[in-house]
Amino acid sequence: MDLKIAVLAGDGIGPEVTNEAVxxxxxxxxxxxxxxxxxxxxxxxCAIDKYNEALPANTLQICQEADAVxxxxxGHPKYDNNPDAPIRPEQGLLAIRKALxxxxxxxxxxIYDKLIPQSPLKADRIAGVDIAIYRELTGGIYFGxxxxxxxxxxxxxxxxxxxxxxxxxxxxAFKAAQNRRKKLTLVDKxxxxxxxxxxxxxxxxxxxxxxxxxxxxxxxxxxxxxLILNPKQFDVMLTENMFGDILSDEASVIGxxxxxxxxxxxxxxxxxxxxxxxxxxxxxxxxIANPVASILSAALLLEHFDLYDEAAAIKNAxxxxxxxxxxxxxxxxxxxxxxxxxxxxxxxxI
Amino acid sequence: MDLKIAVLAGDGIGPEVTNEAVxxxxxxxxxxxxxxxxxxxxxxxCAIDKYNEALPANTLQICQEADAVxxxxxGHPKYDNNPDAPIRPEQGLLAIRKALxxxxxxxxxxIYDKLIPQSPLKADRIAGVDIAIYRELTGGIYFGxxxxxxxxxxxxxxxxxxxxxxxxxxxxAFKAAQNRRKKLTLVDKxxxxxxxxxxxxxxxxxxxxxxxxxxxxxxxxxxxxxLILNPKQFDVMLTENMFGDILSDEASVIGxxxxxxxxxxxxxxxxxxxxxxxxxxxxxxxxIANPVASILSAALLLEHFDLYDEAAAIKNAxxxxxxxxxxxxxxxxxxxxxxxxxxxxxxxxI
Ligand SMILES: CC(C)[C@H](C(=O)O)[C@@H](O)C(=O)O
Ligand SMILES: CC(C)[C@H](C(=O)O)[C@@H](O)C(=O)O
Numbered sequence: 243m244d245l246k247i248a249v250l251a252g253d254g255i256g257p258e259v260t261n262e263a264v265x266x267x268x269x270x271x272x273x274x275x276x277x278x279x280x281x282x283x284x285x286x287x288c289a290i291d292k293y294n295e296a297l298p299a300n301t302l303q304i305c306q307e308a309d310a311v312x313x314x315x316x317g318h319p320k321y322d323n324n325p326d327a328p329i330r331p332e333q334g335l336l337a338i339r340k341a342l343x344x345x346x347x348x349x350x351x352x353i354y355d356k357l358i359p360q361s362p363l364k365a366d367r368i369a370g371v372d373i374a375i376y377r378e379l380t381g382g383i384y385f386g387x388x389x390x391x392x393x394x395x396x397x398x399x400x401x402x403x404x405x406x407x408x409x410x411x412x413x414x415a416f417k418a419a420q421n422r423r424k425k426l427t428l429v430d431k432x433x434x435x436x437x438x439x440x441x442x443x444x445x446x447x448x449x450x451x452x453x454x455x456x457x458x459x460x461x462x463x464x465x466x467x468x469l470i471l472n473p474k475q476f477d478v479m480l481t482e483n484m485f486g487d488i489l490s491d492e493a494s495v496i497g498x499x500x501x502x503x504x505x506x507x508x509x510x511x512x513x514x515x516x517x518x519x520x521x522x523x524x525x526x527x528x529x530i531a532n533p534v535a536s537i538l539s540a541a542l543l544l545e546h547f548d549l550y551d552e553a554a555a556i557k558n559a560x561x562x563x564x565x566x567x568x569x570x571x572x573x574x575x576x577x578x579x580x581x582x583x584x585x586x587x588x589x590x591x592i
Numbered sequence: 593m594d595l596k597i598a599v600l601a602g603d604g605i606g607p608e609v610t611n612e613a614v615x616x617x618x619x620x621x622x623x624x625x626x627x628x629x630x631x632x633x634x635x636x637x638c639a640i641d642k643y644n645e646a647l648p649a650n651t652l653q654i655c656q657e658a659d660a661v662x663x664x665x666x667g668h669p670k671y672d673n674n675p676d677a678p679i680r681p682e683q684g685l686l687a688i689r690k691a692l693x694x695x696x697x698x699x700x701x702x703i704y705d706k707l708i709p710q711s712p713l714k715a716d717r718i719a720g721v722d723i724a725i726y727r728e729l730t731g732g733i734y735f736g737x738x739x740x741x742x743x744x745x746x747x748x749x750x751x752x753x754x755x756x757x758x759x760x761x762x763x764x765a766f767k768a769a770q771n772r773r774k775k776l777t778l779v780d781k782x783x784x785x786x787x788x789x790x791x792x793x794x795x796x797x798x799x800x801x802x803x804x805x806x807x808x809x810x811x812x813x814x815x816x817x818x819l820i821l822n823p824k825q826f827d828v829m830l831t832e833n834m835f836g837d838i839l840s841d842e843a844s845v846i847g848x849x850x851x852x853x854x855x856x857x858x859x860x861x862x863x864x865x866x867x868x869x870x871x872x873x874x875x876x877x878x879x880i881a882n883p884v885a886s887i888l889s890a891a892l893l894l895e896h897f898d899l900y901d902e903a904a905a906i907k908n909a910x911x912x913x914x915x916x917x918x919x920x921x922x923x924x925x926x927x928x929x930x931x932x933x934x935x936x937x938x939x940x941x942i
Contacts, residue, residue: 325789332783362820367712388786395755397790402748433682436738439675440747463841470712470845491813
């Protein structure tokens with residue numbers, strides 16, 4: 243297969259981890275006889291530094307011309323503590339999600355048996371956890387109108403959802419549930435929010451088209467608890483943008499490190515694959531960042547194009563590396579393996 | 593001391609647990625020579641059933657005439673799955689918070705050594721955790737304008753904050769930090785939300801008045817992770833309404849059961865004390881609800897009136913009951929002690 247992949251390495255540890263994912267994808271192309279082409283472009287703080295824009299037009303074009311996008315991470319602390327910064331790296335991320343209409347962000351949460359001792363949760367709670375979080379990605383409070391009064395005394399953010407926005411991701415989540423354990427949990431705050439009541443109404447309606455899937459509901463505060471108390475109860479979790487951001491980060495540590503958690507962002511036309519973790523500025527250039535989340539994002543990319551054997555080859559190599567303790571220090575504190583050591587090792591297994 | 597306490601037992605398990613808290617308060621009054629008067633009123637589903645209003649005027653008046661309010665829980669499933677219900681129990685809770693201007697909800701998170709085995713988290717992560725969550729309670733997306741289009745295809749919720757709303761709780765949180773370990777973490781989503789940037793600006797400014805308190809910032813998604821990975825890093829956490837709802841529920845299970853977590857809601861004039869847990873409809877009338885969160889809410893009430901010895905007497909009695917395994921089944925699954933058994937036992941220790 244020929245695949246043109248746009249690579250947006252981004253900021254902080256983004257370039258380091260993405261580098262390993264590209265390395266692994268090249269090994270896959272070689273072994274399975276594919277032709278993967280990579281086109282690099284800037285997004286985030288690095289793009290602001292160079293072009294004074296978080297998502298330069300050229301970057302968007304490269305992404306639109308590609309079959310898929312591989313993204314590292316965006317964000318830089320020099321913007322975080324400056325509430326008055328006119329442009330911020332994250333705008334690039336939000337803009338590309340919106341421009342490519344990536345309305346669903348899918349975050350699989352599983353656990354490697356070997357890493358159960360690394361988890362902050364007790365073994366009996368987490369062994370066998372297998373959750374797919376479907377987070378709406380192009381709506382809600384992330385994209386609603388923002389307001390700051392002239393005298394800076396009042397600010398607001400609008401959370402808005404339409405039936406159509408809910409429907410498109412809901413269908414995707416129900417279909418996923420059909421191929422899994424046939425349970426879908428809608429997480430909302432319908433006892434307070436009008437948007438949540440719309441979600442509940444639409445999803446309840448759609449559920450009638452998927453009679454083999456059991457639908458239940460959970461308030462977001464309760465979901466944040468249940469994810470720790472009993473994560474095994476969940477199969478597919480469906481939720482809006484902000485709740486999905488919070489819950490999927492929370493869920494990602496069940497597996498011991500956010501450095502393992504990958505995600506796929508998909509729409510009707512485009513797709514983008516990125517680790518859940520951020521740009522982790524404090525680790526930049528130190529070679530301690532875990533490349534596994536980025537490498538597993540590459541596996542999700544392959545699955546998206548039905549290259550299941552290829553994706554399995556990556557996942558098996560990752561599992562083998564973990565099995566042999568070949569991990570960065572976020573997993574085993576006394577490990578001396580660097581980001582590229584781990585990437586090289588996984589590459590060598592392919 | 594003379595105290596007039598409005599008792600809003602509410603729905604579900606609310607009346608059962610509140611009953612035990614009142615029992616304990618009466619024992620305190622007897623032992624310490626105080627005069628506590630209790631005035632009951634309806635709030636939530638029970639008020640809707642009787643008056644077709646979630647917060648009847650009479651209830652509000654009783655609360656305004658009282659020195660403090662003791663609240664059970666509100667909510668009933670017959671409203672949760674009906675997005676079209678014209679009145680819902682939670683409106684009563686939100687309305688009373690607003691009417692009494694209870695702008696700060698304070699949720700202490702600690703852990704009983706005895707219950708470390710009950711926690712879903714590993715012992716080394718949680719031993720010694722001591723967090724005070726300051727959640728803004730009368731602003732944000734809970735109270736902003738709600739909208740549903742005529743044809744029900746678009747809904748929205750507005751999140752809005754003013755400098756004044758942020759200042760009043762921020763000062764309270766900084767003062768609390770001064771009397772604790774002198775660390776304050778502001779949780780927000782300043783990389784996305786305008787309101788969060790306002791929070792960051794105002795809190796950064798206020799911090800200059802509290803030079804002995806170290807201020808740091810955390811994005812809410814990261815905070816949801818850090819609460820599990822390393823909860824000991826936190827002293828005072830300050831955050832807006834919705835994030836506080838999610839994070840404090842998440843934090844409450846660190847201690848092993850949400851059935852232990854109490855909260856104080858305070859403003860400049862009024863104060864209200866309630867468990868963090870909800871109305872837990874499935875447990876209603878079964879005598880299995882844990883009364884400790886309600887009893888500890890009564891202790892927070894006493895502290896609010898500087899009755900520290902009295903509050904300590906309650907806390908010690910609760911600790912002793914836990915130490916002797918005298919707990920409801922949420923704590924020890926094979927326990928046969930009922931809600932009122934536990935209440936009686938705690939009362940007997942006072
Ligand atoms: C960087 C930030 C804007 C982003 C988000 O909140 O969506 C990140 O946390 C994520 O989850 O991808
Ligand atoms: C019942 C609900 C409206 C309420 C809230 O979200 O504030 C509850 O979850 C709480 O935390 O007190």
